[in-house]
Amino acid sequence: MSWEAVIGLEVHVQLAADSKIFSGASTRFGSEPNSQASLVDLGMPGTLPVLNEKVLDMALLFGLAIDAEVTGHSVFARKNYFYPDLPKGYQTSQFDHPVVGKGHLRIVLDDGTEKTLGITRAHLEEDAGKSLHEGFGGMTGIDLNRAGTPLLEIVSEPDMRSGTEAVAYLKKLHSIVRYLGISDGNMAEGSMRCDANVSVRRSGETAFGHRTEIKNVNSFRFVDKAINHEIERQIDVLEDGGRIEQETRLYDADKNETRSMRTKEEADDYRYFPCPDLLPVRVTDDDLQRLRADMPELPDSKRARFVHDYELSAYDAHVLVAERAVAEYFEATVSAAGGEAKLSANWITSELLGMLNREELSIEHARITPQQLGTIIRRIQDGTISSKIAKQVFEAVWNDEGDPDTVIEQQGLKQMSDSGELEAIVEQVLADNAEQVEAYKAAEPKKRKKMFGFFVGQVMKATGGKANPQQANALIEQKLEQ
Amino acid sequence: MHDKTLTQLKAGLDAGDFSARELTEHLLARIEQLDPRLNSFVTRTAEQARAQADAADQARAAGTNAPLAGLPLAHKDIFCTDGVRTACGSRMLDNFVAPYDATVVEKMQAAGAVMLGKTNMDEFAMGSSNETSYYGPARNPWNTDKVPGGSSGGSAAAVAARLTPAATGTDTGGSIRQPAALNGLTGLKPTYGRVSRWGMIAFASSLDQAGPLARTAEDCALLLGAMAGHDPKDSTCVDRPVEDYSAALTGDIQGLKIGLPEQFFPEHLDGRIGDATREAVRELEKRGAKVQWVSLPHLDLSVPAYYVIAPAEASSNLARFDGVRYGYRCAQPQSLEDLYKRSRAEGFGSEVKRRILVGTYALSEGYYEAYYGRAQRVRTRIRDDFQKALSEVDVLLGPTAPECAFDIGAKTDDPVTMYMQDVFTIAVNLAGLPALSMPAGLVDGLPVGVQAIGDYFREGRILNLAHAFQQATDWHEKAPAFGGEA
Structure with missing residues (x-):
């Protein structure tokens, strides 16, 4: 009997505000411990919070982006618990009146299937500080720089059915918050943190099974692995006749396993009440109207536009719009390439993104500009260079050897367009390979195709790849028929 | 000099009869000599006071004249004072030197006032007798065996004993008005949101409000004008122009409609307090006020609702006192849990612990609706009652406290009887209205206070009522025999 997984994610997104959610202190990452903690962040007696209005705008913008119910009324609440890096003994959050209500977003899987996933709510809250357990001789240090950093907690519906879907959801969230400019989405620095609720049930059942919450899954890769591992663990437990404890589990990336942190019996009572x-x-x-006016084009509509205006495949468009900067790079390239969209898309999705991936660079640090890439594409189009040579030009530009035209000129990469010169080379190649020519002529027509390729290869080799492939083909065919 | 009101002292300074430095030295000496018998100050800031007085004298000589230039006052030890210990009546903060000034402190300083010191109070403002203070009870100068009331008991005792002409206080359920009543003073709790709470150590955030304690309505008007106003650091502080309170004191109350809530005159009320209140009403009628009965039908629910809401907020507000960053930390903690448990068990007194427990319980899952939720609905009813009554009349009048100053120790074993001290004052905090207490008689040599409650932001109106009353009577001029020899 088969099983079905049910997954919901709680994602904490650090909002890209210069100052904290309830104080004027800076939110810069990586400063000296406690150098960015104001009286408010330190929880000094008598201090009071004042809401950073920019943070509210960011949350509302997100609500509009996911077509959510954005009610005109939300309430901050205190979540009470004791922890050394929680200076006030409570976290100011939102409870029964979140700033963003029900919304949804669409994901596209690698096989091209699309799915709409529900978002239950998103609410604003402050981050806690950090406890530092090393370097204090058995004591614990507290760094409150992060305390009060604005977070948007986004809670999904239990609509995902696999780790792959969870990753697609997370990537879509990542894409949206970056499009909106409300977060850098940097998972390594903790700007986006993910907890996953996972349960399994027999296929066809509608009731949910007991769920576990997995904490600490802080990269796209780990989300997939941790969830899949947890799904397998739960199925094993159930197939062995056991039952799933409702509990919090911690993902250990080194061992690729989850282990129990605490069970529900130990769950805290946070005594929420309005702050x-x-x-x-x-x-x-009016506020919402103002924000709508500021709303950038979002990935979904950009994708639809790319498919419609540039006649791209849905998948290519999906890949190009995931990051706003990539989409912008694409459009600039198309424009530099004289409107050649399909080639631009191919070059960006394969060559450029591949190169960035290998060198672990973001698009902002690409070492070739859209203008340069557009020039290369134009040179392919006008027959100056072949596609193969174009890759050589691309790498040369990347390695700072000059602009495409300069590289083509200086390194003599122009296609051979003089048919006399090419003809001589073809004749030479055929003369040098008389045995193969004989074999070719003796062979059955269906075997000839493969053998023909050999001669093309030899001609390319002899010309250093500069032969125009169509011209070379025609000449070889002509000579072999003689 | 110490017999003069703030207004009289201001005139004396203006006339050059004495300098701010002379005035300050006189009061510092008086505190030094007399306060050991009262325990009204927990910290004296003599050096700072002298420097502020000298600065005020220089400013006056230079022709600049801030509204409170050179006028001495004391701050309740709930207000954070930069570089000066701010203990809030608690062992928990006995070692806490605040790194900043409360807005009230800053404003008073900007107005030229001279800070003599910090006054005793119930621990974290939780109490009605000053007996929960870690520093021991302050005493009532009218009879030093009696309590001065609370929680701003030290401020009230110090003003009544003429150790300072004025002091700041805070009022969460009556903590300015009840001590004012028990010490023969005028004390005002402004509308919630009129005065900034920044730097005022929170007890119950939705109820806490700072205000002045002084001898006369005139003095309170002067002080409130300097304290009130919008503060961007407090989201609940209202952005609304500050009335000229001194200008509101015309003494004319012709046609003013006074409502007497029937619930403020219950059968079991001490007859002598009822008589004093009715006598005050007659005096106001003589000056042209129109008096009628009104009703606050849910008033009897105010004490139970308050003792859910205030402890609930306090249980959260006091969570920051955990021994980690500042304040009391237990010796040799064995673990994090041990650090929390012992620091809080040893740092807090029993009344504070009682309220933290009550408040924690009231907010617990499964009890929240039955307690906190219901108390909030009661609060809405009480507010509606007041709104209705104040749509019929301009001011509500009644006794401030159900009895005069009682013996130290008389009620410490019975918290509920102690809580009933605030039966007439608590509802005003729940509604967020402004109210003052003014002296209106003596019973067995102890002062009686009458409370006037106004509509939102009508502090000027109740101050004018008190001013009219003080023009016609001399209860506010009565002084305790204490310290008369000095």
Whole structure:
């Protein structure tokens, strides 16, 4: 009997505000411990929070981007618990009146299938500080620089059915928050953190099984691995006649396993209540109107436009729009390539993204500009260079050897367009390989195709790849028929 | 000099009868000599006071004249004072030197006031007698065996004993008005949001409000004008122009409609307090006020609702006192849990612990609706009652406290009886309205206070009522015999 997994994600997104959610302190990453903790962040007696309005705008922008119910009324609440890096003894968050209500987003899987996933809510809250357990001689150090950093917690519906879908959801969120400019989405620096709720049930059942929450899955790769591992673990337990404990589990990336952190019996009572230091947040239609006017084109509509305007495949368009900067690079390239969209898309999705991936660079650090790439594509189009040579030009530009035209000129990479010169080379190649010519002529027509390729290869070799492939083909055919 | 009101001292300074430095030295000496018998100050800031007084004298000589230039006052030890210990009546903060000034402190300083020191108070403002203070009870100068009331008991005792002409206080359920009543003073709790709470150590954030304690309505008007106003550091502080309170004191109350809530005159009320209140009403009628009965039908629910809401907020507000960053830390903690448990068990007194427990319980899963949720609905009803009554009349009037100053120790074993001290004041905090207490008689040599409650942001109106009353009577001029020899 087969099993079905049910997955929901809780994603904490660090909002890209210069100052903290309730104080004027800076949110810069990596400063001296406690150098960016104000009186408010330190939880000094008598201090009070004041909401950073920019953070509210960011949350609302996200709500609009996922077509969510954005009610005009939300309330900050206190989540009470004791922890050394939680200076006030409570976290200011939102509970029963979040800033963003029900919404949804669409994912595209690698096989091209699309799926709409529900988002239950998104709410604003402050981050805690950090406990540092090393370097204090058995004591614990507290760094409150991060305390008060604005977070948007995005809670999905239990709509995902595999680790792959969870990754696609997370990547889509990543894409949206970066498009909106509300977060850098940097998972390595903790700007995006993910907890996964996982359960399994027999295929066809509608009730949910007992779920576990997996903490600490902080890269796209780990999300997939941790969830798949947990799904397998749960199936094993159930098939062995056991039952799933509702509990929190921690993912250990080194061992690729999850292990129990705490069970529900030990769960805390957070004693949520409305924070009396902050007024309920009121959002007017004018506020929403203003934000809608600022809304950039989002991945879904950009994708639709790319398919329609550039006649790209849905998949190519999906890959190109995932990152706003890549989409912008693409459009600049198309324009530099004289409107050649299909080739531009191919070059970006294979050569450019492949190169960036190998060198672990982001598109902002690409060592070839859209103008340069567009020139290369134009040179392919006008027959100056072959596609194969174009890759050589691309690498030369990447390695700072000059602009495409300069590289083509200086390194003599122009295609051979003089048919007399090429003809002589073809004749030489055939003369040098008389045995193969004989064999070719004796062979059955269906075997000839493969043998023909040999002569093309030899001609390319002899010309250093500069022969125009169509011309070479025609000449070889002509000579062999003689 | 110490017999003069703040307004009289201001005139004396303006006339050059004495300098701010002379005035400050006189009061510092008086505190030095008399306060050991009162325990109204927990910290004296003599050096700072002298420097501020000298600065005020220089400013005056230079022709600049801030509204409170050279006028001495004391701050309740709940207000953070930069570089000065701010203990909030608790062992928990006995070692805490605040790194910043509360907005109230900053504003008073900007207005030229001279800070003499920090006054005793119930621990974290939780109490009605000043007996929960880690520093021991302050005493009532009218009878040093009696309590001065609370939680701003030290401020009230110090003003009544003429150790300072004025002091700041805070009022969460009556903590300015009840001590004012028990010490024969005028004390005002402003509308919630009128005065910034920045730097005021929180007890119950939705109820806490700072205000002045002084001898007369005139003095309170002067002080409130300097304290009030918008503060971007407090989201609940209202951005609304500050009325000229001194200008509001015309003494004319002709046609003012006064409502007497029937629930403020229950059968079991001490008859002498009821008589004093009715006598005050007659005096106000003589000056042209119109009096009628009104009703606050849910008033009896205010004490139970308050003792859910205030402890609930306090249980969260006091969570930051955990021994980690500042304040009391237990010796030799064995683990994180041990650090928390012992630091808080040893750092907090029993009344604070009682309220933290009550509040934690009220917010617990499964009990939240039954306690906190219901208390909030009661709060809405109480607010509606007041709104309705204040749509019929301009001001509500009644006794401030159900009894006069009681013996130290008389109620410490019975928290509920202690909580009933605030039966007439608590509802005002739940509604967020402004109210003051003014002296209106003496019973067995102890002062009686009458409370006037106004509509939102109508501090000027209740101050004017008190001013009119003080023009017609001399209860506010009565002084305790204490310290008369000095």
